[in-house]
Amino acid sequence: MRSIQDRTNRWERRSVGEDYDLIVIGAGAAGLAAARTGVRYGARTLLVSGGEPGGDCTFTGCVPSKTLIAAAARGEPFDQAMRGVRHAVAHIAATEDADALTQEGIEVCRDYAAFHSPSTIQVGNRRLRAAAFIIATGGRPSVPLVPGLATSPYLTSDDVFELVHKPHSMAVLGGGAIGCELAQAFGRLGVDVTLVEAAERVLPGEDRQASEVIAATLTGEGVTLVTDATVARVERDGDGVRLTLDDDTTLNVQRLLLAVGHSPDIHGLGLERAGVRVDDDRGGVRTDRHLATTAPGIYAAGDVTGRLQLTHAAYLMGRTAVHNALHRRKRAYDESAIPRVTFTGPEVAQVGLTEAEAAGRGARAAYLPMSELDRAVTEGATDGFIKIIAGPRRILRQVGGGRVLGATIVAPRAGEMINELALAMRTRMFTGRLAQTTHAYPTWSMAVQQAAAQFFGTYGGHTAQPISSPANRRSIP
Incomplete structure (x- = not known):
């Protein structure tokens, strides 16, 4: 494996005449991931952000909302809950501010950027050139066109x-x-x-x-x-x-x-001067499966693409976009196994196909209500269920219980439980592997094992059922 210095020298040779190897526009989840990845690759990296590093997730999204949700669940008074929100935001923001990023080797410029050409941007009164650009300006809350x-x-x-x-x-x-x-x-x-x-x-x-x-x-x-x-x-x-x-x-x-919802934030970027086109359907920067835009050397990542609007998806996009911007051998961005979570009480977690989406694919669904899970009973939190969707493989068909195609979990810890199913999808795992893996008792994750066992016969009175059409979907007992 090449050393950091070897990679640094390689980028210096490649980018003679450029101010930077990589300029990242936007410092939310995608931008931070992109800048950090660029530095790890040894590229001379500039992170340009009109706002504080951290973006929506830190200041107006995940961090404050989950802090408020937790405070409300504990029954805290309104004033105390809001103080907790401000404290959590300040604590996490301090780990990714300009000083912290500079210590990581990332040069930070607090200003707004606009493309002057496909290879240059205007930042304040400076015009900067780079070998590659990542657009990661995120999104902004959508405001519907309602009279008044x-x-x-x-x-x-x-x-x-x-x-x-x-x-x-x-x-x-x-x-x-x-x-x-x-x-x-x-x-x-x-x-x-x-x-x-x-x-x-x-x-x-x-x-x-x-x-x-x-x-x-x-x-x-x-x-x-x-x-x-x-x-x-x-x-x-x-x-x-x-x-x-x-x-x-x-x-x-x-x-x-x-x-x-949120809309991609492309205002003031001067995309037309760079030859970067906007996707008519998503309203964001048009990208291919490698996250390349319509302009050579310019990639986009995160909410600005109009793709999956999740912090962890943005982080993956940021890493993928930089790899592809700086390497000839490209990696495709694949969001088929990226989980999503709604942090209500109980939580709702989903990865891959829902039961309705799997209809007509020869798939089966295993279903276990939380009222039959010992951990849920011990905690008095029996609202919810786990549902695993599995389908046949090309040659092996249903051998091993079939391949995991998706899962839905509604439970107090659904957001933690779903990651096991995401891993199963990422590795194209048979449901048999989930059923054979010994899970600690009594845990919420035992529901995964118990549901997976249904693909091999009746377990706890339940057997995985074929999904033939949306009309056959079971309703809550």
């Missing part, structure tokens, strides 16, 4: 964690992961919450049974769910907001929180 919204007060993930005083009521617009997480958290903090979702169920992108569990949990905790509804108009109403729905129903709340 622009002139009415509303919150997004950018500023909801700055609340100082607890609102007595809140409407959350959007029933995806962020909307459900924050609706539950604020409800547990004593806020009267109404969640409005345009689809006919919350968590519309997840397994239907998972949606049913979370809907029942939220309702049971006092959150009002309004599904299959859109907002027709928003008006300022004194110190609050009035929402008029498409059926003329009105909601009067003190605060309105928008949680309808």
Whole structure:
């Protein structure tokens, strides 16, 4: 293996006449991963960021939201929970600020960048050249085009964690992961919450049974769910907001929180001057399977691509993009085995195909309700289930129980449990390996072993069932 110095010399020879080997634009999860990977490869790396390093995840996403969720679950008062959010953000931000990154060998420039040409960017009054660029400017909260919204007060993930005083009521617009997480958290903090979702169920992108569990949990905790509804108009109403729905129903709340997703942030980058095209469907920078853009030497990673909008996916994209930018032998970015988690209580974790998506593929589904898992019974947390999807291999077919194609878990520790299934998918594992692996008792992860055993016969009264069509999906008992 070549030493760091050998690699450094190689990049110096390659990039004669360039200011840097690699310039990364944006310092969120994808940008930090890209810059750190560039340094590990021995490339002269510049990280350019208009905001503080850490991006959405540290300041307005994962860190503050999960801190708030945990505080709400512990029953902390609103003021104490918000202080905890600010403390957690400050603590983690200090590990990735400009001083910390400089110690890692990354040069940091706090300014905004725009392409001047395919090989140069303008940063303030400086024009910089590089052999390769990574666009990692992330995303920004989406704001729907609703009449009256622009002139009415509303919150997004950018500023909801700055609340100082607890609102007595809140409407959350959007029933995806962020909307459900924050609706539950604020409800547990004593806020009267109404969640409005345009689809006919919350968590519309997840397994239907998972949606049913979370809907029942939220309702049971006092959150009002309004599904299959859109907002027709928003008006300022004194110190609050009035929402008029498409059926003329009105909601009067003190605060309105928008949680309808994020849009790629490409504003002001001068992409047209670099020959970088935007994907019409995703609204982000167009990339191929190697994360290369339409301009030679320019790659993109993270939310700005419009791909899977998860911190760990962005981190993988950042590493992959830099490898491909600096090496002739390319690696494909594959998100088929990347798990996603909704951090409600219980959590919802998903990897690969859902049962509905696997219909018609000759797949089978194993199902185990948490009420039959000893650990869930001991903790009095029996809402939820585990579902493993397995399908035939090309030659071996169902030998070994078939290959893991996906899994859905709804449980208090679903986010931890799903990683075993993600590994199984990543390594194209037979379900038999999961069933044969001894799991510690009594743990949440024993559900994985018990469900996997169903692919070899009846276990605990359950047997894996063929998935022939969406109509055959089982409902919650």
